[in-house]
Amino acid sequence: MSRRYPEFEGRCVFITGAASGIGAAFVAAFAAQGARVAFLDTNRDAGEALARQYGARFHECDVTEPAALAATMGRAISELGALDVLINNVANDQRHPADALDPQTWRASLAVNLDPAMEASRVAYEVMRPLRNGVILNLSSINAHLAPANMAAYVAAKAALIGLTKALAREWGAANIRVNAISPGWVVTERQLELWLTPEGEAEWMRQVALQRRISPEDVAKLALFLASDDAALITGQNFIIDGGRT
Numbered sequence: 215m216s217r218r219y220p221e222f223e224g225r226c227v228f229i230t231g232a233a234s235g236i237g238a239a240f241v242a243a244f245a246a247q248g249a250r251v252a253f254l255d256t257n258r259d260a261g262e263a264l265a266r267q268y269g270a271r272f273h274e275c276d277v278t279e280p281a282a283l284a285a286t287m288g289r290a291i292s293e294l295g296a297l298d299v300l301i302n303n304v305a306n307d308q309r310h311p312a313d314a315l316d317p318q319t320w321r322a323s324l325a326v327n328l329d330p331a332m333e334a335s336r337v338a339y340e341v342m343r344p345l346r347n348g349v350i351l352n353l354s355s356i357n358a359h360l361a362p363a364n365m366a367a368y369v370a371a372k373a374a375l376i377g378l379t380k381a382l383a384r385e386w387g388a389a390n391i392r393v394n395a396i397s398p399g400w401v402v403t404e405r406q407l408e409l410w411l412t413p414e415g416e417a418e419w420m421r422q423v424a425l426q427r428r429i430s431p432e433d434v435a436k437l438a439l440f441l442a443s444d445d446a447a448l449i450t451g452q453n454f455i456i457d458g459g460r461t
């Protein structure tokens with residue numbers, strides 16, 4: 215359990231792609247603070263189980279369908295009663311060599327890694343603007359800076375999210391809506407353990423970082439809590455790196 219932020223009691227939080235990984239840690243962290251939490255994902259079994267565990271509301275939705283995303287958010291917001299915090303978390307880190315990024319593959323990557331953040335933010339703005347209050351957090355990545363091989367579309371999307379963060383923060387600041395990005399390093403999630411994290415890969419990572427410990431989804435959730443809290447009331451348009459000192 216992280217420190218207590220009493221202001222989250224009763225606040226309404228919506229998270230995309232949160233049935234597993236870092237998103238699931240966001241659900242747990244905000245629910246533990248007394249917030250009302252709703253989230254979407256394509257993974258119904260994991261989503262329903264997580265929702266039951268934390269008293270959150272799960273919505274099955276594929277974010278690559280913009281109309282479905284907007285409709286799902288609309289339903290979720292009316293059930294929640296308001297929207298104070300949006301976390302644009304969904305992503306797919308599938309890898310392709312750059313020369314395999316034909317128009318269809320490129321578009322499919324941006325459709326999950328970039329487009330939903332704009333559409334969800336647009337829907338959130340409509341609700342937040344009249345109340346002159348809101349927080350939007352966009353999950354970018356240190357890979358936006360490091361640009362590892364075979365991730366050109368993901369890297370481009372994550373870099374674009376930092377630009378989008380700054381643009382929305384500038385335009386929506388007058389409505390007291392704060393927009394910030396979080397750029398994690400290598401976070402040890404179920405998917406990373408299953409697909410990408412090898413002992414050799416982890417040893418190499420540890421040689422490159424300052425702090426010799428794994429980054430957990432909960433570490434990232436603690437940063438999100440702070441950025442969404444009233445303690446961060448004057449922080450907007452920024453990108454926060456949490457990578458144990460890799461970059």
Ligand SMILES: NC(=O)c1ccc[n+]([C@@H]2O[C@H](COP(=O)([O-])OP(=O)(O)OC[C@H]3O[C@@H](n4cnc5c(N)ncnc54)[C@H](O)[C@@H]3O)[C@@H](O)[C@H]2O)c1
Nearest residue numbers: 231234235236255256276277303305353355398400401405
């Ligand atoms: N794990 C890391 O090391 C790491 C590092 C840097 C940045 N990030 C970023 O943090 C965020 C969370 O990462 P993660 O590692 O927890 O991801 P993850 O792949 O473990 O989880 C992503 C979730 O999104 C869901 N999802 C995927 N496609 C979807 C779609 N089309 N519609 C709806 N839901 C969909 C998946 O079912 C899954 O539950 C992402 O934006 C990621 O790019 C992660």
